[in-house]
Amino acid sequence: MSIKSLLAIPFAKIVTKNVYQWANNPHKTQEKVFQYLLKNARKTQFGIDHDFENIHNYEDFKKKVPVVDYEGLKLYVDKVVTGEADVLWKGKPLYFAKTSGTTSGAKYIPITKESMPTHITAARNALLFYISEKNDASFVDGKMIFLQGSPVLQEKNGVKLGRLSGIVAHYVPNYLQKNRLPSWETNCIEDWETKVNAIVEETIHEDMRVISGIPSWVQMYFEKLVEKTKKPISEIFPNFHFFIYGGVNFEPYKNKFESLIGKKIEYIELYPASEGFIAFQDSQKATGMLLQLNSGIFYEFIPANEFFTENPTRISLKDVKMGENYVLILNTSAGLWGYNIGDTVEFTSLKPYRIKVTGRIKHFISAFGEHVIGKEVEKALNDAISGTKITISEFTVAPQVNPKSGLPYHEWFIEFENEPENLEVFASKIDTSMQSQNIYYFDLIEGKVLRPLIIRKVKKGGFHEYMKSIGKFGGQNKIPQLADHRKIAEVLEGFLIEN
Incomplete structure (x- = not known):
């Protein structure tokens, strides 16, 4: 030494x-x-x-x-x-x-x-x-x-x-x-x-x-x-x-x-x-x-579920609580x-x-009022992967509001390194975790407004190719892990492999 x-x-x-x-x-x-x-x-x-x-x-x-x-x-x-x-x-x-x-x-x-x-x-x-x-x-x-x-x-x-x-x-x-x-x-x-x-x-x-x-x-x-x-x-x-x-x-x-x-x-x-x-x-x-x-x-915090309301609560550090999701406000x-x-x-x-x-306050999915956030998506994926040999390189999630047939759904684009043996079982595990975390999502599935999520497999290197295609290929650029639109999804459709 x-x-x-x-x-x-x-x-x-x-x-x-x-x-x-x-x-x-x-x-x-x-x-x-x-x-x-x-x-x-x-x-x-x-x-x-x-x-x-x-x-x-x-x-x-x-x-x-x-x-x-x-x-x-x-x-x-x-x-x-x-x-x-x-x-x-x-x-x-x-x-x-x-x-x-x-x-x-x-x-x-x-x-x-x-x-x-x-x-x-x-x-x-x-x-x-x-x-x-x-x-x-x-x-x-x-x-x-x-x-x-x-x-x-x-x-x-x-x-x-x-x-x-x-x-x-x-x-x-x-x-x-x-x-x-x-x-x-x-x-x-x-x-x-x-x-x-x-x-x-x-x-x-x-x-x-x-x-x-x-x-x-x-x-x-x-x-x-x-x-x-x-x-x-x-x-x-x-x-x-x-x-x-x-x-x-x-x-x-x-x-x-x-x-x-x-x-x-x-x-x-x-x-x-x-x-x-x-x-x-x-x-x-x-x-x-x-x-x-x-x-x-100097930090301020606004409860995330109030952020888009007319008069959201705005607090300093002394009033924060455990377990609450806050939008972070800075004065520097x-x-x-x-x-x-x-x-x-x-x-x-x-x-x-x-x-x-x-997560990001702008990165959410609420096409049907479910307001799914990044924390929930990440935990659901982790729950499904835990204890398995499944590994992923990258992923993102988008709503499919107008499918060619059947009910709308959340569409998960995942680039696997080691794939699950059964993609449908893996998708079901993710969906179960999503329903347990988000009562609105659960109600939409139960009420037959949404069908359970669907996974699309992105080819290896597909997310890198996507980042190149939009001119953001580099060490400081990150892919949003969920979005309330299909701009990312529409480009990624060109990098899919058949399930």
């Missing part, structure tokens, strides 16, 4: 202790963040327009600051993009994180000198918490890989612009630079297939110990390694410690991953977003991710106010506050 890894353990213990100090005083911590945000934005255009001078508490804030999405802040963001200062936050941002939009095309999320360090600190702390809990930092002596977007940044009116993962690549600490792969040159490759092939060549003979990225794209990397060597990942990288991921629920991919790896490993889940680093898994023994209360974000030191990030979360612990991501 190197001096670096030996020193990492006591440092991790100190950081863990410091983090739990604010985590164990959550409401005081959030109140400090709330007052800090108001003070620093009081003289901005947004602060003046929304009378920040006369906001003294959270009740005042709710009256003056509406809940909005990107479209609701776009007039202000557009001013920031053109080069104006003191619009949403004091001064100008350091970066714009460019993300895919829907209504407005590309979205430009500001990252400021105050918000940027919180991204880096939270990512670092996730690793330090693992070290502290395990009393083991030996992974720092090997190589680490972070599958991410290109670090090449553009410029827009004096502000650097790029993908969040590409921006963060510029902040890898010096003590990890020698351990980090892929090389800068490989990381700058834009074409994803070319990039992954280059990463395979660079890493295949290295002592890889930590691997991180969105599961579907890391899976592609693993598959290429296995194909090239005819060995499982655990033999290629015998010191591979753990996998770090974020952005999607990992459970549907877990069987496939472990079959590629050839052994069980540990996982660290992160919840990073361009808008802020929201949470990370602080323990292998606890469920959920520790909510980052001291990172320049990057100048986002009353901002609906689009995700839904559920609390897994209140002491300390831990969350899990349950």
Whole structure:
């Protein structure tokens, strides 16, 4: 064990202790963040327009600051993009994180000198918490890989612009630079297939110990390694410690991953977003991710089942409950106010506050009033897979409102790695779980409004071909796991195999 890894353990213990100090005083911590945000934005255009001078508490804030999405802040963001200062936050941002939009095309999320360090600190702390809990930092002596977007940044009116993962690549600490792969040159490759092939060549003979990225794209990397060597990942990288991921629920991919790896490993889940680093898994023994209360974000929550009503309940952290599905609202030191990030979360612990991501508020199926959400779809698939050798590469769900014959149904597009012996039995297991979770879906099946779900098998590599066809083939793009329309389904129909 190197001096670096030996020193990492006591440092991790100190950081863990410091983090739990604010985590164990959550409401005081959030109140400090709330007052800090108001003070620093009081003289901005947004602060003046929304009378920040006369906001003294959270009740005042709710009256003056509406809940909005990107479209609701776009007039202000557009001013920031053109080069104006003191619009949403004091001064100008350091970066714009460019993300895919829907209504407005590309979205430009500001990252400021105050918000940027919180991204880096939270990512670092996730690793330090693992070290502290395990009393083991030996992974720092090997190589680490972070599958991410290109670090090449553009410029827009004096502000650097790029993908969040590409921006963060510029902040890898010096003590990890020698351990980090892929090389800068490989990381700058834009074409994803070319990039992954280059990463395979660079890493295949290295002592890889930590691997991180969105599961579907890391899976592609693993598959290429296995194909090239005819060995499982655990033999290629015998010191591979753990996998770090974020952005999607990992459970549907877990069987496939472990079959590629050839052994069980540990996982660290992160919840990073361009808008802020929201949470990370602080323990292998606890469920959920520790909510980052001291990172320049004041959190609000709206019960998901009220979100589309005229006057939904809007609460701060002190009023949340276990088992409730909430839409997450952010107020940040990057100048986002009353901002609906689009995700839904559920609390897994209140002491300390831990969350899990349950889906997207816009990603649901309610063609018949069933309001099926991502959490239910993922659990149903996991229930059906559990205890079997079935593995999947990717999936998505859409309503079939106008079938050629018979009743409407939910249509599941699944790319299998190891298929079930009986597809109808597998579909029945998923449907049974869906009915047990969602009373509306149960009533529609019982009332013969819907028939039980139908599975369509997508050919191997079909989802990758789909992503290429829409120009979103790459490490930071994710496929929605359900939608209330058939835009995705209609394209995927071209990548099916017969049942």
